[in-house]
Amino acid sequence: MNTVAAELIKLKRSQSLTVVILLPILIVGVGTFNTVLSGEQLQNGWHTLWLRTVVFHGLFPLALGVALLASLIWKPEHDRGNWNFLMSGRVPSLRIVVAKTSVVALLTAAMQVSMVATVLVVGKLVFGLDGPLPAPLWIAAGLTIFAAVPLAAVQSALSMLVGSFAVPIALALVGAGVSAFLLTADVGAAIVVLPHALVSRATQLATGTFGDGGSLTAASTLSVVGATIFLSAVAIVGSSRILDRRDGRS
Amino acid sequence: MNVLRNEFAKLRHLHLVALAASMTAGIVALTVVGTMTGDAAQHASALSLAGLSLAFPLVSPLMIAVVASRTIDIEHHGNGWLLSRATGVTLGELLRAKVVSAGLVVTTATVVAVSLGALLGGTKPLWTWLGYAGAMVVVNLAVLTLHLTVSTLAVNQLISLGIGVLGTVVAICASGFPSWLAHLTPWGYYALASAADYRGDHVMTLSPSYTSVAGLAVVGVALFLFVTARLDRQEFLA
Numbered sequence: 001m002n003t004v005a006a007e008l009i010k011l012k013r014s015q016s017l018t019v020v021i022l023l024p025i026l027i028v029g030v031g032t033f034n035t036v037l038s039g040e041q042l043q044n045g046w047h048t049l050w051l052r053t054v055v056f057h058g059l060f061p062l063a064l065g066v067a068l069l070a071s072l073i074w075k076p077e078h079d080r081g082n083w084n085f086l087m088s089g090r091v092p093s094l095r096i097v098v099a100k101t102s103v104v105a106l107l108t109a110a111m112q113v114s115m116v117a118t119v120l121v122v123g124k125l126v127f128g129l130d131g132p133l134p135a136p137l138w139i140a141a142g143l144t145i146f147a148a149v150p151l152a153a154v155q156s157a158l159s160m161l162v163g164s165f166a167v168p169i170a171l172a173l174v175g176a177g178v179s180a181f182l183l184t185a186d187v188g189a190a191i192v193v194l195p196h197a198l199v200s201r202a203t204q205l206a207t208g209t210f211g212d213g214g215s216l217t218a219a220s221t222l223s224v225v226g227a228t229i230f231l232s233a234v235a236i237v238g239s240s241r242i243l244d245r246r247d248g249r250s
Numbered sequence: 251m252n253v254l255r256n257e258f259a260k261l262r263h264l265h266l267v268a269l270a271a272s273m274t275a276g277i278v279a280l281t282v283v284g285t286m287t288g289d290a291a292q293h294a295s296a297l298s299l300a301g302l303s304l305a306f307p308l309v310s311p312l313m314i315a316v317v318a319s320r321t322i323d324i325e326h327h328g329n330g331w332l333l334s335r336a337t338g339v340t341l342g343e344l345l346r347a348k349v350v351s352a353g354l355v356v357t358t359a360t361v362v363a364v365s366l367g368a369l370l371g372g373t374k375p376l377w378t379w380l381g382y383a384g385a386m387v388v389v390n391l392a393v394l395t396l397h398l399t400v401s402t403l404a405v406n407q408l409i410s411l412g413i414g415v416l417g418t419v420v421a422i423c424a425s426g427f428p429s430w431l432a433h434l435t436p437w438g439y440y441a442l443a444s445a446a447d448y449r450g451d452h453v454m455t456l457s458p459s460y461t462s463v464a465g466l467a468v469v470g471v472a473l474f475l476f477v478t479a480r481l482d483r484q485e486f487l488a
Contacts, residue, residue: 015408018408018412019412023415026416026419027419030419030420030423034426037426037427037428038426060418061415061418061419064312064415064418065415068415071408071411072408164320165319165407165408166315166319166320166323166407167269167316167320169411169414170269170272170312170313170316173312173313173418177276177279177308
């Protein structure tokens with residue numbers, strides 16, 4: 001618990017809230033702007049708005065946002081010999097990895113909450129949509145938070161290994177691109193291999209896009225939950241093993 | 251001249267060529283996917299151009315931001331700005347050398363990507379292909395110069411990479427923007443330089459907006475020279 005608390009203290013100076021707040025506003029802003037500009041109405045109300053904002057966000061900006069957050073969280077450890085402090089400390093690798101992943105996942109959850117809140121505000125104030133956000137979309141939003149944990153773990157591992165701020169973000173773009181291609185080609189198995197595909201799939205639940213049936217079923221929900229548990233375990237155990245074998249730097 | 255030679259020497263350790271190669275690979279892969287969606291037998295060249303016109307805005311802005319961040323971040327980490335200043339190289343001079351070295355890598359990656367796209371679908375009409383290649387080189391160099399400048403002025407690389415993410419979103423959406431709006435940011439020029447697009451199910455060749463791209467080049471060079479002239483008079487970066 002102390003490890004997570006230490007990470008939360010480091011957050012204060014990381015400027016991570018900029019990403020958490022601004023990225024969803026940017027995505028919803030662009031979706032809204034394009035809709036207003038085209039002069040079209042939102043044909044299926046909340047569903048159409050969800051498609052133009054949250055589903056688009058899930059295709060690649062979400063992965064880039066998580067990568068930015070992971071780079072920010074690992075940045076202090078790569079600066080000014082902090083890596084040697086980390087290596088010479090008594091905290092086991094697994095606890096370091098779990099703490100870093102938890103903080104990235106927590107910030108990703110905050111980003112998703114920020115996304116849904118922005119969609120609600122825009123839906124009501126700009127488009128004057130009737131009624132509340134449909135229940136399946138609330139569930140999809142919750143599942144997206146859960147399904148982002150493996151992505152947080154993998155991007156955290158990449159930022160730990162690479163040391164560069166920028167390169168893990170480029171790798172996130174590659175992962176998101178491959179995932180978008182596989183999901184477009186209806187390769188559902190991608191979600192148990194690529195965490196980028198898993199989180200994209202979660203944002204697409206109950207939308208009828210990218211091979212989704214259009215309604216939230218037990219099968220689609222369980223496949224996302226199962227893949228999340230499997231990929232999280234693999235990513236966290238794998239990266240703590242790698243960290244175990246790392247040494248100090250001169 | 252030594253400054254430039256030093257910058258080329260740094261490229262190897264930064265793995266910039268590998269990054270630029272992955273940018274090319276991403277653009278070509280997306281173009282191949284694009285050519286699968288239409289009637290390749292009749293419109294191979296136009297499909298290939300349409301694929302490139304979609305792939306460049308998707309891949310280039312962020313990959314260029316990464317290349318720029320890698321190029322500049324070593325100077326922030328290794329106190330390279332102060333070291334260069336102490337050896338008589340001004341900040342602006344170092345930044346101009348970085349634009350040349352990283353620019354050569356990005357230009358090569360761009361030309362290779364367009365050439366591989368041409369191999370996929372042929373080069374008819376030839377002038378459109380040449381014009382599109384030239385336009386993409388100019389737009390990519392403008393975006394690279396912007397990122398190198400931002401990475402230099404803002405030590406926190408979150409700003410440059412954040413702008414890269416913003417640029418990617420703008421570049422993707424710019425094809426739906428009105429022309430005046432696309433002219434306001436460098437990423438909008440990816441849409442203005444498009445050489446082919448879909449009209450319903452049909453793909454058709456377009457003429458890239460050469461005047462707009464030339465305007466971007468003039469404004470970009472003027473702004474860059476202004477900023478580096480100011481940096482030349484600065485003692486060191488805080």
